[in-house]
């Protein structure tokens with residue numbers, strides 16, 4: 258058993274326990290392995306343990322690693338999106354989780370080539386005031402959903418957030434709850450969302466209790482990130 262396999266077993270227990278506490282099924286919560294600053298070897302080990310979806314924040318690093326990984330790897334861009342990055346994201350990734358402007362939607366739609374499946378898209382929501390991680394305000398989400406739905410080279414999948422870290426579960430839950438309420442509201446308005454990307458190593462239980470369908474996990478899988 259590799260170290261990553263052991264970590265994955267423990268992670269699956271955490272996910273299962275939180276899902277059961279919430280009266281949910283653990284199979285409704287998928288794991289995105291956050292491989293930023295991890296080696297290609299670590300990615301191969303994660304894949305051998307059964308994980309195929311990898312999240313990367315840094316474009317240049319991701320583009321270097323991609324050719325060395327199996328072609329079936331599902332790549333998620335979870336870093337800050339800027340105009341000068343959209344072409345490479347459109348050409349090389351399967352998902353973008355950090356959409357937060359109409360301009361980025363238009364650029365990605367224009368740059369995603371016809372030979373690839375539409376780019377799966379999550380809108381990043383600013384669920385608290387600090388805003389250091391980007392994201393749109395909740396009241397701007399519906400308009401962006403409409404624009405993505407009208408973009409044939411993108412496929413609207415859901416919402417994502419990176420809340421300000423909090424120490425306790427009670428402190429972590431309100432931001433996740435706000436994101437889930439927005440998700441429910443958008444679905445009730447007819448938007449076809451199936452992904453609520455929230456929860457990381459330090460707060461995955463709180464996120465699952467509030468309805469997360471995808472946790473993004475780096476440290477709990479790979480160990481501390483190399484500097």
Ligand SMILES: *Cc1c(COP(=O)(O)O)cnc(C)c1O
Pocket residue numbers: 291293314335336419457458459473474475476477
């Ligand atoms: C780094 C990162 C993660 C994973 O963080 P861990 O605490 O190591 O699990 C998840 N989501 C985003 C957007 C990140 O940048």
